[in-house]
Amino acid sequence: MSADTETHEGEHSEEWFASAKKIYPMATHGLFRRIKWTLLFITLGIYYFLPFIRYDRGPNAPDQAVLIDMEHRRAYFFFIEIWPQEVYYLTGLLIIAAVALFLMNAVAGRIWCGYLCPQTVWTDLFLWVERKIEGDRRERIALDKDPWTFEKVGKRATKHFFWLMIAWWTGGAWVLYFNDAPTLVWQLLTFQAPMVAYVWIGILTATTYLLAGFMREQVCIYMCPWPRIQAALTDEKALNVTYRWDRGEPRGSLKHNKKLEAQGLPAGDCIDCFQCFQVCPTGVDIRKGMQLDCIQCGLCIDACDNIMTKIGKPTGLIAYDTDENIERRLEGKEPVYEIVRTRTVIYAAVIALVGAIMLFALLNRDFADISVLHDRNPVFVEQSDGSVRNGYTVRLSNKRRHPRSFMLHVEGMPPNTLVEAVGADSTFAGRPIVEVGPDTTREVRVLVSSPPEAEMPHSTPVVFRITESVMGEVVTAKDTFKAPDKP
Amino acid sequence: MADTHNKEVDQISGVETTGHEWDGLKELNNPLPKWWLYIFYATVVWAVIYWVLYPSWPLVSSYTKGVLGANQRQEAIAAYDKGVADRSEFADKIVATSLEDITKDQELLQFALANGQAAFGDNCAPCHGAGGTGSEGYPNLQDDTWIWGGTLDDIHTTLLYGIRSDSDDARIGDMPAFGADELLSKEEIDQVANFVASRAGVETDEGIDLAAGQVLYEDNCAACHGDNLEGIQEVGAPSLMSANYLYGNSLDDIRAQIANPRNGVMPGWAERLDPATVKSLTVYVHSFGGGQ
Numbered sequence: 001m002s003a004d005t006e007t008h009e010g011e012h013s014e015e016w017f018a019s020a021k022k023i024y025p026m027a028t029h030g031l032f033r034r035i036k037w038t039l040l041f042i043t044l045g046i047y048y049f050l051p052f053i054r055y056d057r058g059p060n061a062p063d064q065a066v067l068i069d070m071e072h073r074r075a076y077f078f079f080i081e082i083w084p085q086e087v088y089y090l091t092g093l094l095i096i097a098a099v100a101l102f103l104m105n106a107v108a109g110r111i112w113c114g115y116l117c118p119q120t121v122w123t124d125l126f127l128w129v130e131r132k133i134e135g136d137r138r139e140r141i142a143l144d145k146d147p148w149t150f151e152k153v154g155k156r157a158t159k160h161f162f163w164l165m166i167a168w169w170t171g172g173a174w175v176l177y178f179n180d181a182p183t184l185v186w187q188l189l190t191f192q193a194p195m196v197a198y199v200w201i202g203i204l205t206a207t208t209y210l211l212a213g214f215m216r217e218q219v220c221i222y223m224c225p226w227p228r229i230q231a232a233l234t235d236e237k238a239l240n241v242t243y244r245w246d247r248g249e250p251r252g253s254l255k256h257n258k259k260l261e262a263q264g265l266p267a268g269d270c271i272d273c274f275q276c277f278q279v280c281p282t283g284v285d286i287r288k289g290m291q292l293d294c295i296q297c298g299l300c301i302d303a304c305d306n307i308m309t310k311i312g313k314p315t316g317l318i319a320y321d322t323d324e325n326i327e328r329r330l331e332g333k334e335p336v337y338e339i340v341r342t343r344t345v346i347y348a349a350v351i352a353l354v355g356a357i358m359l360f361a362l363l364n365r366d367f368a369d370i371s372v373l374h375d376r377n378p379v380f381v382e383q384s385d386g387s388v389r390n391g392y393t394v395r396l397s398n399k400r401r402h403p404r405s406f407m408l409h410v411e412g413m414p415p416n417t418l419v420e421a422v423g424a425d426s427t428f429a430g431r432p433i434v435e436v437g438p439d440t441t442r443e444v445r446v447l448v449s450s451p452p453e454a455e456m457p458h459s460t461p462v463v464f465r466i467t468e469s470v471m472g473e474v475v476t477a478k479d480t481f482k483a484p485d486k487p
Numbered sequence: 488m489a490d491t492h493n494k495e496v497d498q499i500s501g502v503e504t505t506g507h508e509w510d511g512l513k514e515l516n517n518p519l520p521k522w523w524l525y526i527f528y529a530t531v532v533w534a535v536i537y538w539v540l541y542p543s544w545p546l547v548s549s550y551t552k553g554v555l556g557a558n559q560r561q562e563a564i565a566a567y568d569k570g571v572a573d574r575s576e577f578a579d580k581i582v583a584t585s586l587e588d589i590t591k592d593q594e595l596l597q598f599a600l601a602n603g604q605a606a607f608g609d610n611c612a613p614c615h616g617a618g619g620t621g622s623e624g625y626p627n628l629q630d631d632t633w634i635w636g637g638t639l640d641d642i643h644t645t646l647l648y649g650i651r652s653d654s655d656d657a658r659i660g661d662m663p664a665f666g667a668d669e670l671l672s673k674e675e676i677d678q679v680a681n682f683v684a685s686r687a688g689v690e691t692d693e694g695i696d697l698a699a700g701q702v703l704y705e706d707n708c709a710a711c712h713g714d715n716l717e718g719i720q721e722v723g724a725p726s727l728m729s730a731n732y733l734y735g736n737s738l739d740d741i742r743a744q745i746a747n748p749r750n751g752v753m754p755g756w757a758e759r760l761d762p763a764t765v766k767s768l769t770v771y772v773h774s775f776g777g778g779q
Contacts (some may be wrong), residue, residue: 389629423591423593443597
């Protein structure tokens with residue numbers, strides 16, 4: 001490779017990668033800012049304090065309302081207890097979450113991104129800390145340009161200290177969901193917590209500090225797939241943070257536009273004050289229309305409304321509006337807001353359906369379970385008295401907190417069929433009774449022998465039925481009884 | 488390479504193109520943030536650090552070992568040793584508990600079955616089959632036919648000392664070679680074989696004197712196999728009442744076993760396996776369902 005080509009290549013990389021432009025979002029106040037603060041308090045409040053809420057499940061069970069117990073492979077959510085094989089509840093939750101996201105998008109654009117996404121919430125919190133310590137937009141721009149004075153070092157150190165404290169608290173709260181919270185807090189304070197807890201706190205401290213302190217809008221613009229997906233899902237009837245260019249254009253300074261108005265020339269309401277741009281946490285100029293970078297937090301609406309009020313014009317130059325309405329107003333028609341339309345109805349119906357199925361499954365959740373596995377080798381055994389025996393591996397689950405006994409019965413076999421369970425504790429009327437410990441499973445080997453006089457067909461469908469001894473709870477599983485193929 | 492000096496601006500987006508063009512499509516140059524590039528560099532550095540720390544590069548006859556000395560083989564051995572150590576608690580209990588009591592203790596039974604299953608696959612399956620169904624010459628452990636007894640204690644003894652094995656305590660029971668040792672003539676063997684076959688429900692040859700066969704049976708066979716062909720477990724003489732024979736069920740098989748019998752050997756496992764494993768195997772084999 002010649003030296004010439006190398007310079008050539010060098011020029012390329014200069015152009016193909018650019019330093020991210022630093023954004024200094026300005027503080028604003030108004031309706032959407034208040035909504036954002038409220039949601040921030042609620043969501044972070046839940047996140048930080050939920051692990052401390054107690055929920056009494058009786059003896060032999062953790063009393064933490066929300067707990068993922070990796071060691072014992074159980075997940076708890078108030079009255080719900082999930083075993084690993086019931087992870088489909090999580091699948092249902094994820095389906096609901098995804099469709100809820102679609103529904104939000106069809107109704108009012110990226111309200112998830114603007115108000116609820118952890119990235120938005122923590123960035124908002126970090127920005128608040130930054131603003132409290134370093135001042136608002138202008139002061140922060142100035143501070144960045146300042147030489148490294150004692151004061152600047154002090155402000156920066158304070159900011160990063162508080163950022164790290166919040167980040168540490170975030171990581172700390174995370175691990176509380178996987179252990180008994182009060183115990184773990186004490187262990188952490190006395191440095192007796194398991195290593196894995198410190199490692200996770202470290203990881204989440206680092207990610208929170210980096211993502212909310214430094215990456216911020218870069219996460220939304222370059223790392224998150226949702227902006228791309230939402231662009232494909234939105235339509236002309238979805239409410240989006242919209243600059244009503246039909247009213248705002250042609251834009252111009254207050255003086256200039258007043259002059260135009262006086263001359264009877266068309267003048268828009270946008271006075272080109274750039275407040276909408278300066279308050280934007282992702283550095284977007286909303287007047288360019290809907291764009292990928294815009295998380296639709298509505299702060300530009302607050303900023304613009306404040307200005308419009310000051311200059312005595314109606315608010316709402318930037319507002320939650322639809323593409324369709326802009327067109328309608330240009331045509332002189334009344335705007336329409338159709339929240340109930342095909343796609344929102346379908347999304348809502350899917351959510352309701354999946355929710356109903358999950359609720360049904362949850363309310364009818366068995367507290368006992370049986371799974372049956374027929375022996376593969378041998379499929380059947382011929383006995384010397386002419387009877388045929390099949391072997392099964394049967395696993396019984398007891399999801400209650402006390403030991404329970406189950407009586408096993410195999411239906412579909414001729415009378416005088418012998419059913420034995422290796423390790424059965426007792427029998428009742430020839431039916432084995434198996435005791436299963438609290439909140440656990442037990443595997444027993446079950447042997448079913450047809451009576452010698454019975455001519456068994458090659459395959460007989462059978463049902464394994466267990467009946468709980470006290471409450472009479474019944475659970476069944478299907479299988480087959482195999483016998484030699486007799487001509 | 489496309490000419491990058493002649494920069495072109497896309498009219499619609501107002502973005503410069505890279506100068507790359509495919510069939511009229513021009514690539515816009517929306518620069519990626521630099522941190523993206525730096526993360527790529529960081530992964531490259533990470534790879535180099537990894538090469539230094541861990542085994543990575545193949546050499547001609549070896550590989551770079553890495554300064555941390557990580558070795559998955561040793562990790563596996565350590566994990567195995569830990570598993571054995573963790574199991575010893577149960578193994579000790581198994582040794583101390585009687586076979587009968589093991590089957591009544593949920594925890595011990597579960598351990599014995601799992602341990603027995605693993606040991607069966609390693610030691611017994613080559614002859615008796617993975618499912619314990621055996622094959623010609625190797626008894627089926629699933630059914631209820633037991634030459635030397637199918638109780639827990641019988642199975643345990645057979646497992647410990649074997650059958651016709653080197654062990655001093657081996658179960659010994661030899662079927663005499665009536666043909667090879669000229670104890671019976673060819674015709675007599677034919678008569679006895681047909682008599683036994685007739686009782687076991689096997690097709691017999693025509694024109695054979697079954698009454699003579701019965702007399703021969705009573706004189707030569709009944710001492711071990713019983714007056715009614717029911718077999719005598721103590722000497723390992725199997726029942727001949729039903730065609731469920733270890734060495735084959737045809738008339739030819741019966742004839743061959745009388746004339747020049749096979750006396751199969753089962754090794755004793757007392758010296759090959761630890762006592763807990765032999766006991767676990769006993770419980771496992773018994774759990775097949777044929778156990779008495």
